[in-house]
Amino acid sequence: YLLQASEKHLVLSSPVFKQMLCGLWKETTDLATEGFVRFEIKNWNLQPFLILLQVMHGRPAPKGLDVDTITDVALLADYYQCLEDFRRCMRGWLREAKKTLRPSHETYTKCLWVSWILRSATNFKDFGSLVVYFAEDLIEGEGLPFHPVVLG
Template identity: 35%
Template sequence: MVREYLIFDPEGDVVLVFGDEIAIRPQMLVSSKHLSLASPVFKAMLQVGFQEGQQLSTKGTVTIPLPEDCDSAFKILMMLVHAKYKHIPDQLILPTLTNLAVQVDKYQVHDCVGPLIIEGWVKKLENDHASLTGPDESHLHNLAIYFDLKMCRTFEWIAIAWVFRIPHLFTMSTKFAILHLKHPVSTTSNNPCRFKKFLDKLPIPRQVFDKINSRREQHLNTLSEALREARDHLEDPKNECCQVPIDFIRHNCRMKKLQHFNMILKAHGLNPLPEPPYPELSVKTMQPRLKPIFIDAFCGTSDHEAYFKDGKGRLGYFVSVARKLCDEEPGLGFQDIFEDGA
């Protein structure tokens, strides 16, 4: 199979080779001057202190293999570096835009990608991104492959927003991650997330992961504490049922409510009450898990809104807390990350 040969400068002196002997991808003829002006990484590489620079100096040309880089995204990057603007596509698919962000960050060529170009690409993909914040699909939380795919797309958007400094995109995407992640997320070796290898490739600083994890755990702490208060309320003899006048029936009524409450928590995977780091649990899925709960009792008070109404520590309070956390979570801003020195 013959490699495609792309010429960005007919007088170019650098040949970029993608793929390997198994995966044959294009070669690109480019200008060392353009590369050096655009990228401090290539500028250093093409100095005489490096093998590539020595070969360029002595032979007048050099071949640089880039087996790990995406050739389709690099092609767009070279169009930008060599000012071939009329050839730049007006629309990109999400994986290509993600790979472009990876390479812009890797080779430090941020200035080559103007904000108007990025804005145009992102705008065309807005409908794709809207699916992340659209209708609640938490009923699909057992479909691990579907969930992992959606979270991977979320972190692709976070990477794009971070590299190209798009505030609203960063806020929207980090909010989705905070509310939907079922594990702390990072690129460390002990990361429990199933999509760790995917995250390793994205240009997202550790501080972003730390902030997302911290906000997620903070919300889950609040929800777990609300459930603990509801259970403590039922365990307290001072809170005997007030619907009947006979003491032992009042006691038995409270105990039945407590028993039923614990059974329901267990059926939803919440008994014993969850503890940090809250594996397989997200802020978004806790609310619909408990929203339809009804507590049976001897006195006939079965509707949780009747018994657990308004008071702090009741189940109604938990539902309102969960709803408020989901509605009011603002997502992250760049200032949240910069203040930590990213």
């Protein structure tokens, strides 16, 4: 896929993009010589990445997302260090998603992680209880980058 994005929006929203586009990286040279940069997005799903770019560019965020997409957008926002731009959106998405959640350990673990990065104490407590309730064995992070203090 070929996506166009504003260098200024990316740099203002994310210190990671700022380092890539203004630092001593290959992307900086490409931008200066070619006027554009190619990023290889290997490990991200396209839809969450598009949502990330939408919000970074000040476009309206989608109204409702499923838990998997919310988690993927949160992972991207965490990776690109731009959580502040997404906190309000993610709180709204999580509030809407809670209405239709299918009970499962995996779903509640994802919601727990999103609650942790949003610093949402009430949601964190609620989802923490559900993760424990639905656990069939040792509680692990479902591959999410939980801080050791959460699962330790």
